[in-house]
Amino acid sequence: MSRKTLVATAALGLVWAAQANAQANELTLCWAAWDPANALVELSKDFEAQSGTKMNFEFVPWPNFADRMLNELNSGGQLCDLMIGDSQWIGGAAENGWYLKLNDFFDAEGISMDAFVPATVTGYSEWPKNTPNYWSLPAFGDVVGWTYRKDWFERPEIQAAFKEKTGRDLTPPATMAELKEVAEFFQGRDIDGKTVYGASIYTERGSEGITMGAMDVLYSFGFKYDNPDKPYEMEGFVNSEGSVAGLEFYKSLYDCCVAPGTSNTYMGEGIDAYKSGQVALQMNFAFTWPGFEVDPNVGGGKTGYLVNPAGPGGERFAQLGGQGISVVANTDNMDGALAYIKWFAQQDVQQKWWSMGGFSCLRAVVEDPAFATSQPYAQTFLDSMAIVKDFWAEPSYASLLQASQARFHDYVVAGNGTAKEALDGLIADWTEVFEDEGKL
Amino acid sequence: MANPIDIAAQATPPTIARKVRGLSDRAIAWIFVAPTIFLLLAINIFPLIWTIRLSFTNYAANKPNAEVKWVGLRNYERILTDEDIWSHMTTTAHFLIWTIFFQVLIGFTLAWLINRKFKGNDLLTTLIVLPMMLSPAVVGNFWTFLYQPQIGVVNYVVEFFTGIPAASFSMLGPGGLAPWSIVIVDTWMWTPFVMLICLAGLRSIPDYIYEAAEVDRASKWRQFWTITVPMVLPFLMLAVLFRGIENFKMFDMVNLLTGGGPGSETLLTSIDLKREAFEKWRTGYSSAYAIILFVTVFGLASIYVKALNKVKER
Structure with missing residues (x-):
């Protein structure tokens, strides 16, 4: 060398x-x-x-x-x-x-x-x-929770209008029914010369958005993924009466109280809608909350934070x-x-x-x-x-998630079929996934 | 002055020259073609054969250690009997047929109009072809804003002309407009491409044919149907072939605009296939899906190319 x-x-x-x-x-x-x-x-x-x-x-x-x-x-x-x-x-x-x-x-x-x-x-x-x-x-x-415009809730003229319309005081919603009532009240209302809307909820189709949003509501209506005593048995749990009512509620919230054109929105769009003063209530993960506190439009005490409201039976859960x-x-x-x-x-x-x-x-x-x-x-x-x-954490979670994305979006946003049909279809999809996995 | 070929021959090292001298023309041709054939086999043919093989298994790429079972035609059977997939096929066909229809109609009309001498012709042509120079990702993103009911210009234009409140409907949301909205965007983007091909066809028609028709006192209408259309038809068919193949595999723009929604109203087969293959990781199943789509597009394209050749022979 x-x-x-x-x-x-x-x-x-x-x-x-x-x-x-x-x-x-x-x-x-x-x-x-x-x-x-x-x-x-x-x-x-x-x-x-x-x-x-x-x-x-x-x-x-x-x-x-x-x-x-x-x-x-x-x-x-x-x-x-x-x-x-x-x-x-x-x-x-x-x-x-x-x-x-x-x-x-x-x-x-x-x-x-x-x-x-x-x-x-x-x-x-x-x-x-x-x-x-x-x-x-x-x-x-x-965890998924809610933010609301505390400053709007505290305005005397808005409180009076709410009392006149509903017969009760305008307070942060403690139940899903109250949440919808508040959202309906704000929908299309003129505040400071600007039209505002009731709520921002998750409707995103491509990744996991609408599933996270719908599940956040469904849990408190009695939805369960499967039989606690018999894993993967979903009939009567995924499509229970409570689950159907929960999904119908989520659709009704979408139909009555979101801003126009919000058929494909998730965390980012929710943040934008809330910070820009477009909505009175916003469903979003807690990670967004520190950002609101320092925001010039909604920070400095203008925002209140809510635990997910309770369902009709008083049960209260939230999406992790x-x-x-x-x-x-x-x-x-x-x-x-x-x-x-x-x-x-x-x-x-x-x-x-x-x-x-x-x-x-x-x-x-x-x-x-x-x-x-x-x-x-x-x-x-x-x-x-x-x-x-939390949603399924199975190895096949992506397949399970894609199925719920399609079923929920098809019913809630596109308005096809009924809630029962969507949940029955979801059981069929999930059953197929678990059969492929050899778990059924 | 010495011939450049002689110079190159003299520059060839004697050892190589000796070796090449002993080879036949056919062998030399093979030496030149071999790398291309090798690449073609490695990049196209091998993956295709491998995909066909996987399509008969339950292989999942995210479970490399799992046992791979031979499932025969089960994947194909499941796909072809799945109502959802037929629904996605119908959505794709709707997208394909209407985009091609509008692109051909508008593209040919634009080409016909622009194939005249007038001031600013070149500038106008450049402006018209701008959309096809953009990235589909960019197009998808900015049309999302244009379609936004509260701030988008599309709804306001509709309100201006029809009186329907801008915020009362959503081009990408529920209400059945979304499948048409993606047709509009694709037409906006790719009509210039069809126009350019038609323009090439129109400019290839010799003037003397029209002059002969004028002498024969053929009307403009008759000239159009007996000269212009038949002579541009092969070009037009070629444009349809290109757009058909491209739109059959449309993914990026539609995925950005709607994500397949609302529900599954704009879920094209390519988006569905991507989700099956790379989100659900059903590799065997999605291989079968891909093969079915490949056979469909290959079969249709083959029939179409035969028709195109017949038109050209006329």
Whole structure:
């Protein structure tokens, strides 16, 4: 080997070694592109400073998040070392080996799942559900709730008009019936020279929007996914009388009280409608609430926060959102990824996370006496997290979700058929999926 | 001055020249064609054969460790007996037929009008073809705004001409307008393409044919039907073929405009196939779905091309 070749080979080796070393000191965290992700970037600077690990972030807008990231996981890609994936992915991620099982790590590091809000542990970490098999650390608690224009509700002339129309005082709705009554009252009303509308609800067709919205209402009307005593038996549960009434209610809310042209709206459109003063009530995930508090149009005390109103029987549930943070099984920086999770689980980090707009799931944070008054929406968040239910988290959740998207949109928005037909059809679709999975 | 070919021949290294000299013309031709054939096999033929194979299995790409079972014709049977899929086929046919109808009608009319000498002809042609230069994603997004009942211009134009309140109807929402709304957007975007092809056809007709017709005192109407239409027809048919194939696989623009909704009113087969393959991960099933669509479009295109050749032979 000539001297020149030797020098060149050594240089190449050095470059390769430097690159490998750099990769070993880098982590890429994948999540949705939204406000909490920006807060996490800021929070993670503390981790970078403490560990010397450089954090990279891959954020994808919500409508494409599942598509993009599930493709990434499925293809065995190495883009992400850490994944803050949606709660419904957990079954597929566990069974397909996409995420690292964290039990041993939690035991070794003394991280106890008892330290986290139980609903978030079940929703974000466990698979199979209600078993102590953990695939993620609860990272961001979220739940569907409602915001309302408190400033409008407090105006004497609006209160008088409402009393005249309904015979009762204008108060934040506590039941679904009251919610619809309030929405009907505001629909088409002139406020400050502008026509406003009753409510913004989820109607999006492409990803998961209308399912999240409809389910948020259906639970409180008695909807259950299956027989609690006989898993996957859906007849009489999915299409129970209560479920039918719930779906009819959601359609009636869509028909009476949304702004024109809102046949395909989800979180972003809801935020826009609310901030622009278009609607009196807004259904949306809790992650949107910190943004409203600082908004010049609806912030500064103009917004009130509501736990999902109760159904006709007094039952009250809410659709779970939020995610856990997981280690991608084929990461080439396993130690770094686990170190991040260990760091993130610390109480002071979680406390800071909450102060920056991240909805911590750590009980020590949310059960702190000062928590409920720390933000105007803190108590509503706590109350909502206590009544959550989640969509199927089965490995085949995407098929189950697409079926409900089609059935709900077809009935609620397109106005085809009846609620009973939609739910009967949904059982047929879900049965086919479970048969394919060998679970029926 | 030396011939460039001689120079190139002299520049060829003697070893290569010796090797090539011993080969037949056919062998040399194969050497040149081989890379292309290899790429064609690797990129087109192999995936097609692989897809056909997968279509007879229950394979799911998101479960690489799961047992892959041979299911015979079960996937095909399920697809062909699924009422929802036939409904999506009908939606696709509606989209295909009406977009082609309007694009041909308007495209040919525009070409006929623009095929005259007048001031600003070139500028007008450029302006007309602008929509087809845009990305379908951009078109989908901005037409979503144009169709917005409260701020979109479309509803206000309708209100201006008909008196129907702008906020009382939604072009992309319930009420049966959505399937027509996507036809309008595709027609707006791709009519210029049909126009350009028709324009090429019109400009290929020699003037002396019209002059001979004038001498024979043929009316303009008769000239149009006996000269213009027959001579432009092969071009028009070619445009229909291109647009037909393109619209059969339409995805991006419609997905952005409606996401297949309301309900499934605008759920084209390509959108449905994408959801089956990459959201539900039913790879075997969606392979069968893709093969059925491929056979449909290939069969229709083959029949059409034969008809096109007959027209050209006339």
